[in-house]
Amino acid sequence: MNLEVNFVLPHWLYWAVLLLLPLVVMFLVDRSFRRGGRVSGSTAGEVPVSSHEGAFHPPGNGLTRVIDRISGFSGRYVAYWALIAPFAYCYEVFVRYALNSPTNWVHESMFLMFGMQYLLAGAYALREGGHVRVDILYTRGRPLTKAALDLMTSIFFFVFALALLTTGWTFFSQSMDQNGVFFASGYANEVSFTEWAIQYYPIKFTLFLGALLLLLQGLAQLIRDYQSFRHALPARDGNVPFAWFLVILAIVLGAITLFEIVNIVVNDYQPFALSVEHSLANVGIGALTALMFGSLMIVLMAGLPLAFVTGGLGVIFLYLVGDQFMLNMMPSRIFPMMTNYQLSAIPLFIFMAAVLEKAGLIEELFDVVYKWMGGLKAGLAIATIVASTLLAAMVGVIGAAVVTMGLIALPAMLKRHYDPEIALGSIMAGGTLGILIPPSILAIIYGVVAQQSVGELYLGSLIPGLMLAGMYAFYVWFRGKLNPRTAPPLPPEDRVSMKEKLRLLRNMLAPITLVVVVLGVIFTGLATPVEAAGIGTFGAMVVAAMHGRLTWPNLHAACMTTLVATAMVMWIIFGATIFVGFYILQGGQSFVQELISGAGLGPYGVLAIMMLLLIALGMFLDWVGILLLAVPIFVPLIQPLEFDGLFGLPGVSAADVSLWFGVIYLVNMQMSFLSPPFGYALFYIKGVCPPHITMAQIFRSSLPFLGIQALGLFLVIVFPALITWLPDMVYG
Structure with a gap:
């Protein structure tokens, strides 16, 4: 038939x-x-617009x-x-x-x-x-x-x-x-x-x-x-x-x-x-x-x-x-x-996140994790990091994750007398996991610019992302164990029974299934990331309908949120591709490559210079701008180098160098969101903080987690199998 x-x-x-x-x-x-x-739902977007009280707002004219x-x-x-x-x-x-x-x-x-x-x-x-x-x-x-x-x-x-x-x-x-x-x-x-x-x-x-x-x-x-x-x-x-x-x-x-x-x-x-x-x-x-x-x-x-x-x-x-x-x-x-096919996954994943957020599922997600883990030392901070990890698998957009968790988790932790620096740091660090945890928007753009498989990048970044989430959670738990007053557990009267926990978990079955399906069809090769994003968006609309939130006002808000966030990313790409394209046309790529290779450094020395340059750029520039400015120059230089391993440990095969560097780049870009003076997460969280929390406190709260990110960067360089093992298992 x-x-x-x-x-x-x-x-x-x-x-x-x-x-x-x-x-x-x-x-x-x-x-x-x-x-x-x-x-x-809330109105968290990718780029919260700051408005100062008392500031003059020009009236315009006809x-x-x-x-x-x-x-x-x-x-x-x-x-x-x-x-x-x-x-x-x-x-x-x-x-x-x-x-x-x-x-x-x-x-x-x-x-x-x-x-x-x-x-x-x-x-x-x-x-x-x-x-x-x-x-x-x-x-x-x-x-x-x-x-x-x-x-x-x-x-x-x-x-x-x-x-x-x-x-x-x-x-x-x-x-x-x-x-x-x-x-x-x-x-x-x-x-x-x-x-x-x-x-x-x-x-x-x-x-x-x-x-x-x-x-x-x-x-x-x-x-x-x-x-x-x-x-x-x-x-x-x-x-x-x-x-x-x-x-x-x-x-x-x-x-x-x-x-x-x-x-x-x-x-x-x-x-x-x-x-x-x-x-x-x-x-x-x-x-x-x-x-x-x-x-x-x-x-x-x-x-x-x-x-x-x-x-x-x-x-x-x-x-x-x-x-x-x-x-x-x-x-x-x-x-x-x-008209790039792969880049069309960006608006689809953002739209999927916006629909889920308007359906109230992000608040429910935090509530479930909060009830499950609140009894632990630093339980609310750990719950914030776990919820941020799950949210990253739904969103892939950093600003939305940080702002949303700031609106939901920060008041809960401050109410429980958490040290503000632990509360702020856990929200900001957890929010940056969207850089690594699939479906990362940055991984899509990197794959397009560097001609790297997005599916391989997603698989390669999964273990480092989960590793960093675990390191963040261990840090706040250890701080809570050293001084319980800085991160107290929930009092016994606020905890719930195991029966109630299981009932709450049932409410999250649909969105978690959606995430598993979306990532599963990507990893198994049944659908491209773009098709998976389309399926995920359709699934998000179904989940929103199941929760009674698939309304025309919610769809309107999701569409407008998606439009602003996507336009921001794509217009940066349009501007940067002209600037960088002209520079490369004039021989800039060869000039930078000769400058770095002429320094007489070995492969790991070249990699170290690149990482330091990316960290420095991350202190001032937007993540999309850094990618468009640096990656077209760095990738051709790094690909022919041989990385035989550090400290007698196994190195990276020539076939895996491009993938390995791509995930290292993604880990590095996490640091850019927490790096003073202009880490974007610092300003995202400031926009939803109570007035008594100062920028100095926010800067201080980012430093321990910035150190953890630096340690994570060091680990994926020294142990490349953290990146390459899973893609090799799946794709051979």
Whole structure:
């Protein structure tokens, strides 16, 4: 009996679903809210937006309100696309295994859909403050200084957005049929290479449209920055001479930018006499390295979001070293990333976590572990670490884990008179396990950049992740045993019977089964990580329905949380791929490799330098930025080296070096979240702490766990089998 299905989604139906489904969902969501529907669960997201009480909030004007509405509508519109993917991937897995009818169109339709979503969501994320900024110095500035810095650094944002707008239009117009549309200029109706043969020009059009939306939202932000400057100036709330210097510098940079725009519009091959185009063409790679990374650190410290720092500087150096035609490298670097199949697992895993969180399962998870382990010395801290480990297997997103556990576990521990440093440290360290415990978002991005199997990375990181969780738990238990007053167990009257514990455990059967299924289909090879993420998201919706929490308001909140978190990650990738791609094109990769290998160090010496550089970068940069800046340079250097082992212990086989280094990198990145002065977990937890807990306490609480992470890093280097044993067992 032949059960094969030969259905291929018609192009018109694909575009109709993308165009009409969001409108239907908007109607249902709005109707639910009008009838009293509410969002359940907490509002923990990947990037909590800080708001200082008493701070001036610029009112904007009619134009900014119109732009905000446009960004809000476009963001909400594309956010609801995420609802399609779980059903599409479940269909693909079903027809492949049950009906022996694998498809190409399901995968292609979904990663193209997410690629368009990334681009169009950038403006909404900017409106919501979702783009990560390295604000070490920025947060310490007075309102006048901040406003002046915002005005000055906006030049880099507009350089990036304008360049993407113009090159994106060219990229789009080249993909159309030259004979059919007046603005087409290149190919004859470019289509994908699969049998589905979808037309590419609508997807490429989102490069232009996303840049346009981003540019408009940037204009609204510029108006508000100017209002903030005008408000703070009469009060002299900051360093007035320095603020005026920054504003004048912004005017000068803006004038230069306008002059160069005219030069590009008017001239092709012979620039104006005063133009800076091609002015750095003869600069050597050493000086170019100093210029690029020196300017990167300066602008980062000024508080501009990382995506626009790297993207803007990448555009500037493309123009200074090359010419206006080199700017066309931008869409050719971004398009492969926005349509990368593996990266589409990122929004799916985030959406899965958001649905579970809105279903209230994270609170229930902590309650179960809390009741089971609360009677131990430091039981609440151990329960926090265990719950964080389970949460990491559901979430894979660091900020959500730290913020959520901070909202749930911190009040419980402080109420029981825990030492704040033990309470804070256990939450932050446990929250960072999402870097290692599958399904890690960072592992997905690393696999794409380093061309490493994500499934192998997941298996390789499982034992180190569980090992670190055990080390954290042992540390807090030992502290509680040395001094029970710092981490007291639950009093006998608050403990529950074994019967009640088993009843509570039954409540967690569905989400734990979901995690086992998702990781199981990845490890056994039955489904790719992307398909597993789709299945997991569908399963999360089923679990939410079982708990009576699958409501339109909850789905809306999950979609919007997913959109901001995904846009933040992907726009950093877009900006960094331009900056790093240009640097590698200029010979930067070879320069760094020769610099490190020329030091005369052995393989482990080279590895030690890399680890120290990553730790130093982790003190200041975002984890995605570090990956995009360092991994493309480090991986080609580390792969040919021979690691024969330390202290007479077994080494690493040549076939396993890339996997081993990948997991070592993930362990190292855990440290970046706890490293003062700008470990992200430090600021995530500060956002949910009581007012009496200071940053100094938070810094101190991170240090013991930072030491444990350093010990874990040392162990996986000395004992590589901790990483390689499980992948070798599963994959041979």
